[in-house]
Amino acid sequence: MADTDIRSNSDARLRMEIAAATRLMVMENLLDYSGHVSARITGEDAYYIQPATDPRGDVTPERMIKVDFEGNVLSGAPLRPPFEIPIHGEIYKARPDVNAVVHNHMEIAIWFTMMEGVQLVPMRARAVRWASGIPTDSDPSHIKLKQQGEKLARSLGPHHAVLMRAHGLTLVAESIPALLVDAVHFDENARAQMEVMQAGRKPLPLTDEEMEQINRHEMRDFHCGKLWAYYLRKGEKAGVLPDDWDVVK
Numbered sequence: 001m002a003d004t005d006i007r008s009n010s011d012a013r014l015r016m017e018i019a020a021a022t023r024l025m026v027m028e029n030l031l032d033y034s035g036h037v038s039a040r041i042t043g044e045d046a047y048y049i050q051p052a053t054d055p056r057g058d059v060t061p062e063r064m065i066k067v068d069f070e071g072n073v074l075s076g077a078p079l080r081p082p083f084e085i086p087i088h089g090e091i092y093k094a095r096p097d098v099n100a101v102v103h104n105h106m107e108i109a110i111w112f113t114m115m116e117g118v119q120l121v122p123m124r125a126r127a128v129r130w131a132s133g134i135p136t137d138s139d140p141s142h143i144k145l146k147q148q149g150e151k152l153a154r155s156l157g158p159h160h161a162v163l164m165r166a167h168g169l170t171l172v173a174e175s176i177p178a179l180l181v182d183a184v185h186f187d188e189n190a191r192a193q194m195e196v197m198q199a200g201r202k203p204l205p206l207t208d209e210e211m212e213q214i215n216r217h218e219m220r221d222f223h224c225g226k227l228w229a230y231y232l233r234k235g236e237k238a239g240v241l242p243d244d245w246d247v248v249k
């Protein structure tokens with residue numbers, strides 16, 4: 001596909017956003033040899049996701065696979081999607097408000113599923129995103145079956161993050177740029193709580209009143225656009241993104 005086609009086509013742009021966000025998450029140590037980012041295709045019961053085995057730091061828009069919510073490959077064969085696609089399909093079915101999903105194996109997120117009596121809570125101001133709660137799904141195995149995906153979607157419920165016992169994390173957002181920003185802030189918040197606990201002190205999570213105060217001044221779209229542009233530029237400078245990928249919001 002010619003570059004001009006990529007830039008003039010919103011479908012191609014979506015695939016480019018997924019590829020860019022995936023590479024940037026690798027750059028920021030939010031994703032490594034496994035894990036995957038997907039985006040809902042507007043107006044269709046389908047989404048784009050990367051091939052199972054492509055290195056996450058090298059994914060490209062051209063190799064994105066189109067998959068329906070039951071896991072059938074609609075385009076992109078013979079490339080095959082990751083085994084854990086029931087995570088994505090079942091969440092898109094259950095949550096019409098969700099347009100982007102990342103599943104990763106963020107170590108600090110996993111640690112919070114391994115400590116008795118400890119709940120990951122919103123500590124830093126940007127963690128107000130998870131004010132409704134950060135549930136944990138009890139299934140520690142890879143999510144390869146539809147029933148497992150359904151259970152994970154139930155565990156996520158109306159929230160924006162779900163920890164997966166001894167395995168990983170799934171985040172959901174309204175767009176790929178917002179998903180990248182959420183992944184950055186999720187990591188920051190988990191580190192903040194861990195640092196406080198390692199200092200031997202009791203965490204002081206944001207109170208309901210503080211979260212209300214933050215939300216009164218929240219400008220999520222502006223903030224996500226600003227950070228998306230920041231990380232795209234950082235990725236270009238670092239050689240992580242080709243400089244002709246036009247995905248600035």
Ligand SMILES: [Zn+2]
Pocket residue numbers: 035084103104105142143167168
């Ligand atoms: Zn996994």
